[in-house]
Amino acid sequence: MLEVGSAPDEPCLRADAARNRARLLEAAARLIAEHGAAGVTMEAVAAAAGVGKGTVFRRFGDRTGLLTALLDHSAKKLQADFLGGPPPLGPGAPPVERLRAFGVAVLYRSAEQLDLHLAAQPEPTRRFSHPSYRALHTHVTVLLRQILPGADHELLARPLMAFLDPALVNHLTRQCGMPMERLEKGWLDLVARVTRTEV
Amino acid sequence: MLEVGSAPDEPCLRADAARNRARLLEAAARLIAEHGAAGVTMEAVAAAAGVGKGTVFRRFGDRTGLLTALLDHSAKKLQADFLGGPPPLGPGAPPVERLRAFGVAVLYRSAEQLDLHLAAQPEPTRRFSHPSYRALHTHVTVLLRQILPGADHELLARPLMAFLDPALVNHLTRQCGMPMERLEKGWLDLVARVTRTEV
Numbered sequence: 001m002l003e004v005g006s007a008p009d010e011p012c013l014r015a016d017a018a019r020n021r022a023r024l025l026e027a028a029a030r031l032i033a034e035h036g037a038a039g040v041t042m043e044a045v046a047a048a049a050g051v052g053k054g055t056v057f058r059r060f061g062d063r064t065g066l067l068t069a070l071l072d073h074s075a076k077k078l079q080a081d082f083l084g085g086p087p088p089l090g091p092g093a094p095p096v097e098r099l100r101a102f103g104v105a106v107l108y109r110s111a112e113q114l115d116l117h118l119a120a121q122p123e124p125t126r127r128f129s130h131p132s133y134r135a136l137h138t139h140v141t142v143l144l145r146q147i148l149p150g151a152d153h154e155l156l157a158r159p160l161m162a163f164l165d166p167a168l169v170n171h172l173t174r175q176c177g178m179p180m181e182r183l184e185k186g187w188l189d190l191v192a193r194v195t196r197t198e199v
Numbered sequence: 200m201l202e203v204g205s206a207p208d209e210p211c212l213r214a215d216a217a218r219n220r221a222r223l224l225e226a227a228a229r230l231i232a233e234h235g236a237a238g239v240t241m242e243a244v245a246a247a248a249g250v251g252k253g254t255v256f257r258r259f260g261d262r263t264g265l266l267t268a269l270l271d272h273s274a275k276k277l278q279a280d281f282l283g284g285p286p287p288l289g290p291g292a293p294p295v296e297r298l299r300a301f302g303v304a305v306l307y308r309s310a311e312q313l314d315l316h317l318a319a320q321p322e323p324t325r326r327f328s329h330p331s332y333r334a335l336h337t338h339v340t341v342l343l344r345q346i347l348p349g350a351d352h353e354l355l356a357r358p359l360m361a362f363l364d365p366a367l368v369n370h371l372t373r374q375c376g377m378p379m380e381r382l383e384k385g386w387l388d389l390v391a392r393v394t395r396t397e398v
Contacts, residue, residue: 121323162358166323172354
């Protein structure tokens with residue numbers, strides 16, 4: 001799933017380097033899932049991936065570089081899944097089913113990487129123009145256009161996106177103690193209401 | 200509308216001091232509406248209210264104190280309006296009409312004080328536990344409970360609140376160039392869909 005050679009500074013990343021990078025990102029993701037973003041150090045990632053510390057620094061520069069690469073990796077994977085993966089997330093299923101599956105996928109991805117998402121939240125004036133937000137918002141808008149041809153998709157996509165906001169998922173699960181199952185049910189209910197369909 | 204003597208450090212604010220405070224806050228609000236939050240200095244507020252600069256400093260300490268007092272003042276005014284003011288915002292109108300009026304009032308209030316709201320946005324982990332957010336969220340939850348007795352009001356209130364987020368209003372109006380009328384229409388459409396009523 002890694003876009004080998006896609007970054008501007010690595011036009012022809014060699015196969016072993018790409019494998020190394022993938023292994024490091026997977027190790028870091030595993031560490032975050034187990035210990036939260038705060039527990040992720042360059043040393044821990046090197047140890048977990050079975051490579052030298054120098055390799056991690058050479059590859060990502062510093063901890064911020066590693067966390068950014070990790071979010072980017074996960075965003076691209078999700079995007080690949082909803083743009084070209086199997087239905088109901090990918091093409092082939094009716095648009096309202098794709099919208100349901102999209103929200104559930106984003107919710108669980110946010111929950112798995114909460115610390116990472118919170119650490120990376122842009123400031124208020126950039127929250128809605130940030131590329132990672134825009135990519136998801138565009139997808140929701142496109143699906144709504146297919147489901148509700150006459151509606152204001154651009155605006156209707158906003159409250160749907162807001163339900164999937166990692167800061168809200170953090171508040172509901174960690175601060176209010178809600179189980180993810182309730183959020184998932186809440187998403188399906190919201191989709192049904194907004195699209196005037198049944199759950 | 201000022202809660203005279205409501206702050207813990209001013210148990211018996213004298214009438215002339217209260218009038219002074221109200222005049223200063225009104226002058227500051229006017230300046231923000233005209234020039235944005237960045238244009239508001241202690242000097243400009245003193246001049247606009249026709250008092251000495253020392254009075255402004257004595258009353259609010261510094262610029263941050265003034266901006267905080269201003270947001271607080273506006274939040275309390277809005278709260279008084281939807282809890283005890285005339286219908287359809289206040290009690291007496293059917294709950295769905297109150298919900299419609301509430302969103303429109305919050306939208307226009309946000310638009311009038313965008314800079315102020317943006318400057319005061321709490322960090323992501325406190326966004327949903329902030330007292331000003333909670334007061335509005337509680338009101339929306341209470342109205343939804345009356346409109347949709349069987350629904351998950353706590354969760355359904357979230358996307359409605361998100362539509363009124365000053366950071367989103369800022370993005371849609373200033374960064375995307377949408378007129379407020381479209382946001383107002385979008386709110387009424389969203390309320391209709393979420394409550395399964397007609398616009």
